[in-house]
Amino acid sequence: MNRKYELVYVVSPDATDAQVADLHTQVEQITQRLGGSIEKTDNWGRRKLAYEIGPHKEGTYVLETIDGGGELMKEIDRRLKVSDLIIRHLVVRIDEEQAVIDRTRTTRTDNARRRRVARGLPPDRQPGEGQRNEMEEDDRFDMGEVER
Amino acid sequence: MNGRKGTGARGKAGAHGAQTGKDGQRRPMFRRRKVCKFCADKIDDINYKDTKLLMPFVPERAKILPRRISGTCAMHQRKLRTAIMRARQLALIPYTAE
Numbered sequence: 350m351n352r353k354y355e356l357v358y359v360v361s362p363d364a365t366d367a368q369v370a371d372l373h374t375q376v377e378q379i380t381q382r383l384g385g386s387i388e389k390t391d392n393w394g395r396r397k398l399a400y401e402i403g404p405h406k407e408g409t410y411v412l413e414t415i416d417g418g419g420e421l422m423k424e425i426d427r428r429l430k431v432s433d434l435i436i437r438h439l440v441v442r443i444d445e446e447q448a449v450i451d452r453t454r455t456t457r458t459d460n461a462r463r464r465r466v467a468r469g470l471p472p473d474r475q476p477g478e479g480q481r482n483e484m485e486e487d488d489r490f491d492m493g494e495v496e497r
Numbered sequence: 498m499n500g501r502k503g504t505g506a507r508g509k510a511g512a513h514g515a516q517t518g519k520d521g522q523r524r525p526m527f528r529r530r531k532v533c534k535f536c537a538d539k540i541d542d543i544n545y546k547d548t549k550l551l552m553p554f555v556p557e558r559a560k561i562l563p564r565r566i567s568g569t570c571a572m573h574q575r576k577l578r579t580a581i582m583r584a585r586q587l588a589l590i591p592y593t594a595e
Binding site: 357359396398399400402408410412437439441446450453454457 | 539541542545546583585586587588589590591592593
């Protein structure tokens with residue numbers, strides 16, 4: 350049940366700041382009613398659209414990270430579809446992808462550390478070793494170096 | 498860096514033939530081996546919100562740059578594709594240009 354979603358919606362440029370804030374509170378109310386919570390809100394402000402949508406050339410982008418279930422997102426999706434002020438919106442589930450990203454990141458750092466230790470170096474990069482040591486972090490070449 | 502690129506190109510494009518160069522039909526130029534940008538820079542997260550990252554992969558006509566040109570690996574090309582398609586929905590990236 351506990352899933353993480355990302356919601357981005359584009360509000361029409363005609364909308365006032367108060368209206369944008371109002372939309373946010375609407376989303377918040379729905380999430381609270383259906384047992385979810387908003388983790389983060391980020392207003393990107395007014396941006397130029399990559400293509401014209403109807404009469405609009407600009408839009409206000411708002412990003413919300415929401416913790417909750419599928420039913421909740423369905424309801425939000427439905428409400429945003431109906432709203433006149435919103436010209437585009439997108440709901441994406443992010444928890445699974447984030448988990449994969451975190452896993453690859455940790456395995457990579459772990460592997461790098463293990464290789465460094467195997468070569469008799471301290472596990473973390475020392476401040477002096479910048480840039481020029483590209484080869485040693487390169488996965489494809491490190492295996493050979495360890496065995497040598 | 499130099500060492501890696503050199504070996505790759507020799508294996509692929511036959512750089513020796515290209516350097517002697519006078520036998521007509523051979524590959525005319527030394528071809529640099531393409532490396533997946535996301536593997537090389539260790540970018541794990543190809544996110545639709547990151548337009549700066551995606552823009553180089555949608556040149557002029559705003560079509561997605563094919564793998565054979567960009568050199569992106571299959572896995573990252575797939576992720577790139579979904580990211581670009583999401584960004585297009587939100588009008589962060591154009592579907593077409595002119």
